[in-house]
Amino acid sequence: MTKNTLIRFRNFVLLVLVQVLIFSRIHLFGYATACIYIIFIIKLPRHTTRNELLIWSFLFGLCVDMFCNTPGINAAAATLLGFVRNPLLSAFAHKGIPDDFIPGARSLKWSRYIVYSVLCTSIFFTALFILEAFTVANPLMLLISVVSSTLLTMLFTIVTEFFSSRQ
Amino acid sequence: MQTILNFLIKHNHWFLFTLLEGISFVLIVSFNNYQSAVMFTSANNVAGNIYSAITDVDSYFSLKSENEILTEHNRTLLEELEQTRNELNTLKDNNLLAVHEFTRNKADGFYYKSARIVNNSLNKTDNYITIDKGINDGVHEEMGVFSEKGVVGIIYQSSANYSIVLPLLNGKSKVNCRVKGSNSFCALQWDGNDTRYSYLVDLPRYAAFEMGDTVVTSGFSSIFPADIPVGRIQNLEESEDGLFYRAKVELFVDFSAVSNVFIVGSNGKNEQDELEKSLEEK
Structure with missing residues (x-):
């Protein structure tokens, strides 16, 4: 239990640093940004309670906000993701899977895992970009940003998953 | 129940x-809100320290080009020094009183500090830049910031060791400008889209200028001295109400590459501000 919590804290700090120091600086074509820290939320074990999920997501968003000068925006979007994650994951958990599992390519199989993370990521980015612009007056721009950012983040998610599932 | x-x-x-x-x-x-932003921005000490440590490492990668720019800047400064010396000598020859006037005016003017950018954003409608100088270094709000290429922005808020700059690429930023060669002045404002261009709004129609003209600071506000370059006029269009011109300005500063900046403060600023404030109170 303690060991797991320590590992989770270590991952938390590492991901925040990697996010704000490297990935927050990537802006492909002025539209696509990469938010890899949501992998942490996506990959929390199945039996994490919704309250726990909400608090982790909120803290994550807040830490990233602190470095990116965007108070509240990441926190709000990540909290939304934390809120919808458990019902989403239940929809993808097939029969014959252990009761408690960590979402990943091995436990869910690649196809299900990818669809599950694409859904999570796009929900997160839709909230993020709407909050950042604080308007929905430019839906095309919003759509391009959401789609391109989701693709970019998914690229990193798949690469991470590829390496971690081979261990 | x-x-x-x-x-x-x-x-x-x-x-x-x-x-x-x-x-x-x-x-x-x-x-x-200004106050609550202080807590949550990179001017805060934890974030600021981490960012300056990372910039230390980052800066090694651009040392070569940075050096070239500095050498070039040094050269122009030396030329200017030589020119000023010559002027001073001519004045000396003319009469002593003139020399006295000249040096006195210089001391009344602006003073400069240098700083390094530790954090910079480009992709939002309201961008901010964090620099590694703060109140302890004598840097405070409303001081001008420029690089060797041109104007960068104005200091928005300062903590003990860091300051946040409101760059030209921020919807809230308004810098008083003038087209070189004409006397009419106007404000420079960013529309939130392309980071290479900004717009001169409310240009009077009678002002005479052409595409390719250089835009410089007006020197009317006490933030920047006059004639610091800003950009070049790319194209002209009428404003929505048809009363003014709106000019697209190509900025000299490449905000994605800028790393060293100068901060300018004015000795006469407080005096000018007080005078202008007393007028408003009446």
């Missing part, structure tokens, strides 16, 4: 969700 309680306990994550989203929204809305 029991059923209501059970219902509340069963759905407690809804309340937590609403609470956390509520907190986030309060943060978003108070984002525009």
Whole structure:
């Protein structure tokens, strides 16, 4: 239990640093940004309670906000993701899977895992970009940003998953 | 009663969700508020320190080009020094009184400090830049910031060791400018799209200038001295009401590459501000 919590804290700090120091600086074509820290939320074990999920997501968003000068925006979007994650994951958990599992390519199989993370990521980015612009007056721009950012983040998610599932 | 309680306990994550989203929204809305921004921005010490450590490493990668620019800048400064010396000598020859006037004016003017950018954003409608000088270094709000290429922005807020700059690439930023060669002045404002261009708004129609003209600071506000380059006029269009011109200006500063900046403060600033304020109070 303690060991797991320590590992989770270590991952938390590492991901925040990697996010704000490297990935927050990537802006492909002025539209696509990469938010890899949501992998942490996506990959929390199945039996994490919704309250726990909400608090982790909120803290994550807040830490990233602190470095990116965007108070509240990441926190709000990540909290939304934390809120919808458990019902989403239940929809993808097939029969014959252990009761408690960590979402990943091995436990869910690649196809299900990818669809599950694409859904999570796009929900997160839709909230993020709407909050950042604080308007929905430019839906095309919003759509391009959401789609391109989701693709970019998914690229990193798949690469991470590829390496971690081979261990 | 029991059923209501059970219902509340069963759905407690809804309340937590609403609470956390509520907190986030309060943060978003108070984002525009000056005081609360201090807490949550990279001017805060923890974030600032981490960013300057990372910039230390980062800066090694651009040392070569940085050096070339500095050498070039040094050369022009030396030329200017030589020119000023010559002028001074001529004045000396003319009469002593003139020399006295000249040096006195110099001391009344502006003073400069250098700083390094530790954090920079480009992709938002309101961008901010963090620099590694703060109140302890004599840097405070409303001082001008420019690089060797041209104007960068104005200091927005300062903590002990860091300051946040409101760059030209921020919807809230307005810098008083003038087209070189004409005397009419106007404000430079960014539209939130392309980071290479900004716009001169409310240009009077009678002002005479052409495409390719250089835009410089006006020197009317006490933030920047006159004639610091800003950009070049790319194209002219009429404003929506047809009363003014609107000019697209190609900025000299490449905001994605800028790393060293100068901060300019004015000795006469407080005096000018007080004078202007006393006029408003009347």
